[in-house]
Amino acid sequence: MDSIHILVVEDDPDINNLLCKIVTGAGYDCRQAYSGSEAVLLAEKYSYDLILLDLMLPGLSGEEFIAKLRAGKTMPIIVLSAKAGLESRVNVLELGADDFIPKPFDNAEVLARIKAQLRRYKKFSADREGETLRCGDLILERESVTVTAAGENVVLTVREFEILALLMAHPKKVFTRQQIYEQVWGEDYMGDDNTVNVHVSNLRAKLAKASPAEYVKTVWGIGFKMAEEG
Numbered sequence: 001m002d003s004i005h006i007l008v009v010e011d012d013p014d015i016n017n018l019l020c021k022i023v024t025g026a027g028y029d030c031r032q033a034y035s036g037s038e039a040v041l042l043a044e045k046y047s048y049d050l051i052l053l054d055l056m057l058p059g060l061s062g063e064e065f066i067a068k069l070r071a072g073k074t075m076p077i078i079v080l081s082a083k084a085g086l087e088s089r090v091n092v093l094e095l096g097a098d099d100f101i102p103k104p105f106d107n108a109e110v111l112a113r114i115k116a117q118l119r120r121y122k123k124f125s126a127d128r129e130g131e132t133l134r135c136g137d138l139i140l141e142r143e144s145v146t147v148t149a150a151g152e153n154v155v156l157t158v159r160e161f162e163i164l165a166l167l168m169a170h171p172k173k174v175f176t177r178q179q180i181y182e183q184v185w186g187e188d189y190m191g192d193d194n195t196v197n198v199h200v201s202n203l204r205a206k207l208a209k210a211s212p213a214e215y216v217k218t219v220w221g222i223g224f225k226m227a228e229e230g
Helices: 013-025 036-045 062-069 086-095 107-126 158-169 177-184 193-210
Strands: 005-009 029-033 050-053 077-081 099-102 132-135 138-141 146-149 152-154 216-219 223-226
Touching (some): 036 062, 050 107, 099 107, 146 193, 158 193, 177 223
Parallel strands (some): 005 029, 005 050, 050 077
């Protein structure tokens, strides 16, 4: 089986070493970075299956790192930060992070979140491999994990891609926020609409940069569906 490569970005050596110990103890390969600038260099030089990221970093902040990375890469990013307020959580999700764990963290929870993200990420090439989904000029390729709108490439996070794939696979169906959460996150829905709303909003913003067409429609009081063609 191919090794799973995880990049740990944390400026505190003790926390960085602890996270690396959690990662290697689960059988994954770990590489460590202690600043945002170092993390950018490593992300450009090597391929990673997942990134564990602190926000308060020297050189380049965690938020800046996410924005820079999401210009071309889709691997899951799990943020671990003492900045645990709602505004910080929403901000990093909007930038493109896939999960947020507040500090201090529980070792078992970190490992569980890593495994959950890796399961979803690895499904991309295995789940219905080779399928192409089309809605008008919006094209989603499952095998290459690519999306184009009006011929323009759209770089999405893992969850944004999964949300779009779900909607495009059933273009006439209206999905509730609960249905989207349970199918994309693979967890029981706890009644918090904000998580789904943030990811759908981020998905729409990225599609809008490529084309002015409306692709994802809000059905008020219910949820979301693909917009009708034409």
